[in-house]
Structure formats: C-alpha cells, structure tokens
Amino acid sequence: MPAGYPATSVDSPGLGGEAAAERGRLASVGTMPEPDQVVAGQAPDPNAPLQSLLKDRGAGALLAAAAGDVAGGRVGGTYGANTQISTVFAYHLMRNGEVDRDVFRAEVMLLDGVGETHQVYRGLDSDLRVWMDSVKAGSPIPSTLATPGPAVRALPAGLRFRTDPDALIAAVLRAARMTNLNAASVVAAAAAAGAVAASTFHQVGKDLFLGVAETADRALADLEGEEFRFSDMDAATLLPSRIRDLCPLVDTELRSVVGSLSDDNGPLGIDGVLLAIAIAGNKTQDAVRLIDTAAQVGGSDVGSITGAIVGARQATSMWPWRVPNDTWFAEIGRRLVSGETETRDLPIPYAVEERPLLRLDALPSNDL
Numbered sequence: 001m002p003a004g005y006p007a008t009s010v011d012s013p014g015l016g017g018e019a020a021a022e023r024g025r026l027a028s029v030g031t032m033p034e035p036d037q038v039v040a041g042q043a044p045d046p047n048a049p050l051q052s053l054l055k056d057r058g059a060g061a062l063l064a065a066a067a068g069d070v071a072g073g074r075v076g077g078t079y080g081a082n083t084q085i086s087t088v089f090a091y092h093l094m095r096n097g098e099v100d101r102d103v104f105r106a107e108v109m110l111l112d113g114v115g116e117t118h119q120v121y122r123g124l125d126s127d128l129r130v131w132m133d134s135v136k137a138g139s140p141i142p143s144t145l146a147t148p149g150p151a152v153r154a155l156p157a158g159l160r161f162r163t164d165p166d167a168l169i170a171a172v173l174r175a176a177r178m179t180n181l182n183a184a185s186v187v188a189a190a191a192a193a194g195a196v197a198a199s200t201f202h203q204v205g206k207d208l209f210l211g212v213a214e215t216a217d218r219a220l221a222d223l224e225g226e227e228f229r230f231s232d233m234d235a236a237t238l239l240p241s242r243i244r245d246l247c248p249l250v251d252t253e254l255r256s257v258v259g260s261l262s263d264d265n266g267p268l269g270i271d272g273v274l275l276a277i278a279i280a281g282n283k284t285q286d287a288v289r290l291i292d293t294a295a296q297v298g299g300s301d302v303g304s305i306t307g308a309i310v311g312a313r314q315a316t317s318m319w320p321w322r323v324p325n326d327t328w329f330a331e332i333g334r335r336l337v338s339g340e341t342e343t344r345d346l347p348i349p350y351a352v353e354e355r356p357l358l359r360l361d362a363l364p365s366n367d368l
Helices: 018-022 050-054 061-072 081-096 101-110 126-136 149-154 165-179 183-199 205-222 233-244 254-261 271-280 287-312 326-338 349-354
Strands: none
Touching: 061 081, 061 287, 061 326, 081 101, 081 149, 081 287, 081 326, 081 349, 101 126, 101 165, 149 165, 149 183, 149 287, 165 183, 165 205, 183 205, 183 233, 183 271, 183 287, 205 233, 205 271, 233 271, 254 271, 254 287, 271 287
C-alpha cells in the first residue's frame, strides 16, 4: 500500500466505506496489473479490480470534462477558459511532476496575450479576469470568492496522482491558491480532484463520497497554520461533513439530488462542486444523463466536474456533445494516467486554442 494512504484504503486516494472493507484481501495498487501489464495467454489475477483490466485507468476523464463544459453552454459550441487552463495544468504536471507556481503562472498567462501572443481565453470568470489583469500590472491579487473555478482547473491532478493522495493534494493546493485564496474553493478543488482519482478505480456512491470527504479532511489539515491567508475558513471546515452528508443521496432520484444543493437559479459558490460530486456518485442514471443533468442545472463548471468524475470510470468515449480537439483531450488523459512526461510531440495549448476547431494532426507541435 503506498505510503500515506488511510488504513481503510486499498486502491485509491482517501477511499473508505463499504467497498474498502470488502476488498481488504486485495493486493496494493502497486502490485495490481494494469492493462499493459497483462501477459498474453496468461490468466489475469482474479483479485485484480475488473476496471483495471477492462477500462483505460481514467484516461477519458478530461474529454468527458470538456464535454460537460460544452453541454453547459457557457461558450457556444466549445469549451471555456477553466477547461483551457486545465489543459495548461495537465502539461505542467507532465513536464514538472509538481507545481512550480512561477512557471505555471507564466504558462497560464501565455494564453491571455503576452509578448507576440494574443488573448485566446473564452468565457473567463470575472474573478479570474481580475487576477490576470493584476498579474499584468505586476502585483498578482488572488480572488477571495467562493467559486467552482479552481476545482475545474485542478481536475488533471486526479489523473496524474491517482495513486498518490499526498502529491495530489499538494499539487492542487499549490495551483489553486495561485488564483484563489478562498479556503472553501481551494479545499473543494482538492475534493474534486480526489473524486476523479477515486473514480479511476471505479468508486461510486457512498464509497466515492466517503473517500472524497477524507481527501477534503487532509486538504484542510494541510492549511493548518496558514488560516490567516484565507477567507471562508469556516465554510471550508464544514466541507468534509457536507460531503459525507451526500451518502443518503446515492439511490435518490436526480431531481431530489439537485433540489438538495440548488435552487431555481442553480447552485451557489462551492455548492456547485458538491452538486457535481453528488450527481457523479448517483447510481440511478447512466453517464450521459448524469453529465447532462449537471450541465443543465449548474452550467459549464458543474458539468465539467461531473464529466471528469463520470468519465474517469468509463472507457474513453464519444459523447453527445461535439468537443473540439477531442483527440487532444483523449491523448492528454492517456499520458497523465500512464505517468508520461513527454509533451514536445504534442501541440502547445496556445496553438490549439488559436484554432479550436481544427483536428489535432493539423496543428503545429512544440517538438524542437
């Protein structure tokens, strides 16, 4: 069992609940065969999780996240700025293995028009626009608003660190607080990435919720001693228990799930993250219905988070919503879950976003 996992966990970050006890006999994740480790002609280990043999380890999560963004309709016909930044984050994690905030800031700003580049972000959150303007003015001012944006932008960490909860939490907190110092938003971002990681091991329902609550607890612990830097610490402290309170909604109709966390105007602030997790963990509907419900009720951010969680337990799929650059998202997801560090043969995010409707093979790479 990888160091740092809770005693109840067998195969994913922060897992708890019924499935952990039932699978206590299984080997640790470090010894479970992945699809490319199964020898032809050799019977697979009957104790290995079925999804590790038949699925793609969550590689479809980023494509599903982009599909949820498109379904939410913030930017007509394509995905928006939070998804765009999530791809920048994915590249950063592949290249560096951890978050270098100065480098990551420069990479994010490249798409906002620096030097010879021009602004290619679409549908920027107002607080993110203010932050980018402050960066250009030479004095970055992180937002203090409660918003699901940091969670959307942090989703790739759930794939890159799906077997390393400590690294996942560290990367998300370091990246999220670059743009946002609302404690509830930052902890919710760690919870969302943790949900993606758990879902790559096919966690759903109560097991998903209890595991995500553990991730939120651990993210809170990492903020100890720095409370003075953040707003909304009280709301952040309540997040783990609020996530555990989702357990009774597992087999509930989606209408009731939505009604518990949203009003006629949709979810407010980080309730959007909770709603996304609650919908993604629901057992009553298929994947398309879950993503569509999240997008229709909560918009692009909620659709994107739900999409990533649901997509992480599906094989890489085509979705009803047309996603520009779909093969690019699928390839990024594949490289994240396989631990690859090479990105030079991929088109740089700025080049992709300049021409969002072109095919991947029509774009220039950054292979020098």
